[in-house]
Amino acid sequence: MSDSYQTLESESTNLSSISEFGSTNTYTLPSPHPDDVLAKEEYDSLDYDVCYNVPYKKHLKSYTAFTYWHVEAMRWILVAIIGILTGLAGFGILFFMDKLIELKYEQFNKAYNYFLPRGTVVLGLFVLLGFNALYAMVSAMVTIVEPLAGGSGVPELICYLNGIKIPRIIQIRAVVAKFVGVIFSTAAGFYVGQEGPMFYIGAVIGSGVSQLQSFLPGLQKYPLPYPYFRCDREKRDFVSCGAAAGVAAAFGAPIGGTLFSLEEGSSFWNQSLTWRTLFCSLFATFTFNVARSAYNGYPGELGRPGLVNFGTFPVQGGLWRTQHLIIFILMGAIGGAFGALFNSLNTHVAFWRNKFLTKRKWSKVWRAVEALLIITATTLAAYLCSMYLGSCVPRVPEINNVTIDYEYLNRTQAYFCPPTTDLDVSYHNDFTTLLFNPGELAITQLYQLGQSAYSHMTLVIGLILYFSIACWTLGVAVASGLFVPTLLIGAIYGRLVALLFTSYPVSFFPEIPPATFALIGSAAFMGGVMRMTISLTVILIETTQQISYGLPIMITLMVAKWVGDLFNHGIYHATIHLKEIPYLDEKVPEQLDSLLAEDVMSEHISFLYPITRVGSLYRLLKTTTYSAFPVVTPLTTHSKPTMSVTNRHVPTLYGDTFSLGKDAVVNDDRFGQEGMGEEGHVGTEETPSKSDRRRRTTFQPARVQSYRRRTFRRPAGQGTEISAQLHDGDGLEYSYPIPPSQSMAGELQSSKTHTRDKTPLVLHGMILRSQLIQLLKMKTFFDEHSQPEVQRELTHEEIMEGYPRFSTIDNISELSGGDENKLMDVTLYMNPCPYTISNQAPLPQVFTLFRTMGLHHLPVVKASGVLVGII
Secondary structure, eight states: OOOOGGGTGGGSOOGGGGTTTTOSOOOOOOOOOGGGSOOGGGOEEOOOSOOOOHHHHHHHHTOOHHHHHHHHHHHHHHHHHHHHHHHHHHHHHHHHHHHHHHHHHHHHHHHHHHHTTTTOGGGHHHHHHHHHHHHHHHHHHHHHHSGGGSBOSHHHHHHHHTTEEOTTSSOHHHHHHHHHHHHHHHHHTOSOBSHHHHHHHHHHHHHHHHTHHHHSGGGTTSOOSOTTOOSHHHHHHHHHHHHHHHHHHHHTOHHHHHHHIIIIIOSOOOHHHHHHHHHHHHHHHHHHHHHHHHHTTOTTOOOOOSSOOOOOOOOTTOSOOTTHHHHHHHHHHHHHHHHHHHHHHHHHHHHHHIIIIITSTTHHHHHHHHHHHHHHHHHHHHHHHHHHTOOEEEOOOEETTEEOOHHHHTTSOOTTSOOOOOTTOOEEEHHHHHHTSOHHHHHHHHHHSOGGGSOHHHHHHHHHHHHHHHHHHTTSSSBOBSHHHHHHHHHHHHHHHHHHHHHSOOTTSOOOOHHHHHHHHHHHHHHHHHOOOHHHHHHHHHHHTOGGGHHHHHHHHHHHHHHHHTTOOOHHHHHHHHTTOOOOOSSOOTTOTTOBHHHHSBOEEEEEOSEEEHHHHHHHHHHOOOSEEEEEEEOOOOSOOOOOOOOTTSOOOOSOOOOOOSOOSEEEEEOOSTTOOOOOOOOSOSSOOHHHHHHTSSSOOOOOOOOOOOEEEOOSSTTOOEEEEEEOTTSOEEEEEEOOGGGGGGTSOOTTTOOOOOOOEEEEEEEEHHHHHHHHHTTOOBOTTSOGGGSOOOOHHHHTTTTTSOOOGGGSOOOOHHHHTOEEEOTTTSBSSOOOEETTSBHHHHHHHHHHTTOSOOEEEOTTOEEEEEO
């Protein structure tokens, strides 16, 4: 989670910029080229905090018992619909991908059979290359038209679920492009998978179903039966459900999908969300299973729950023995280092790509050319290695006296093997079987086929080839997932370990199926690349349907993660760094105990008074990009009886009446601890009172402050200053000036040249930029000769109109002279109870509060409640 990133810029340090501070790791990632990342001002935080303003409280009061029941019922109905649609999307990818691959190999087989008798079988390469290049171009063109279709979308969604607002990430155009792109990229033969894009597709479906009116703008004029979920907090939960459903549909692993969304996605989770996410994942798995069984001609059989299915593992003789844990730990350590090498190489490839391709004049053309170059290299390597280096080995239907599933044995490839007249003997080309088949099928065959199905040379060359090309492919301008390549590379690595023990048996380690080594190899390499543990363990258990693999898989993943973390980040977080997205990791950076909130807060504060000139507010919004503004009153101390307020958002003030000389209604103010003056003292009590003890906590339970309407005292004569008073619910009065309209021309000055007396500011609440723009758009202001009560009062629905695409200040036409001189009362619309934190709070506590609660901004106050900064 990040704070309002654009409000901090170079003036202050934000939390995301210190996420590496004090880390014991010494590695660094290459910086991306500026042209390949979004401008920083395009990033913002999602607003997960509830704004308990007056319209929202009135909105809640309109709820009846039936309304609350209806809200909860619609949540469950919507997550079921999200699961069903995600399952159908997964089946759609499978269906169209199969048809494209079937068309490709149908034409290739004709060419192969034509050229084989003539001794020119090498010419068949051009047919295969032609189809692969065509499919690759379609996928690349889709990505060029919609850049969000490229890659897996997982890093961007991780940021979104942790509170980063990335432009256009949750839109129907992006999900359609991702759907089409992943079909053609997998059919083309790129070393990619569908699982990452399924995570993204499910998430966008979750957003679209819950926000249908904003997802499909044409529906805005039609009322929907669920108008309750139009806010960032509710949308986040549905996106989490959809993302989990996407993983569940991909692997047939509903529990694993739920845990994946929890472990790698959201920073905020609760029990009810867990149940809904699992419910959604189960519907996705069931829907995909029903559709696929019908497609395979076995309706209702429900035997293929996901895009990836590893088949049934043989259990005769045992899958593993206790002493094999030693081997698994070593495999995990090697896999972790191997995965770290993959991440490092891919990061440098991405850096090279950004530097030499993205900044070119015809960058989109060069990205398409790169995609064509990669698919050409992939096709040539697979074809020529199969033709000249492949071994023709017999199809052996048994391993350890266990019959192999003929579905996988019969789908081995016999290209470039001599025909045989013996009906009992048939051969397959091990290189062709490894590289020509789709990735999901190749992985399953590595798990299911016997030890003699692959030669040593095929596995070694295949490992180097697949590792190199997959490292190059990840990040190219096509839709691509990471699960399948990492599983396949790890499975080849595991088969090599199995061959090593077959060639050099050790009596201490009994013989076990090569499938076990292949599976552990997949876990080791995937853990080294992704650095996830719990969710990957459960996903692999669910896909293998063998709970006995749980312990070795978990141990292998943990060791791989620990070893990989010694060198660099996981691949998703490395990608986030390359894109320069202000993301807060789940782990509090080390060695931050010596830093305090005041060390990282922004002291450059743009603030509002409770009643402000409309023209001044308009210019503030025009000249700043801040997403939220504190609502404050100035504080000056005079000799008066001691008073105290226990509400954390109306700070305790000692012996005060409040007034201020002529000053701006809206201003940029820079002030520090020095020059703030004395806020007063507790008094003569020897034992601190209850309210005093509450003030010394870092932050205190929220209580919505009830503010009364404003009153005015206007001296006689034109062009004189108006004095306004803010009366709070505890009987305190805060006085502040409203300058005359004639002085407004010089009212707002640059923060670099602006100077003012460093008067302490009393925080009363926070108001969002979108709310202020909506108030201007609806002309919610009043004449200075009237009282604030005449100002129109907007409803919660009117304030949220246009969500999530609120109007910008550029959409507001220039104000007339009469409107500029009018006043706006913002107290009804501000959040009177925002989270605050003490300026002396340790930074780990700030980090945890900010990320866990999904905050957009965090005001920093002194013990007396005086505002001193914002994070």
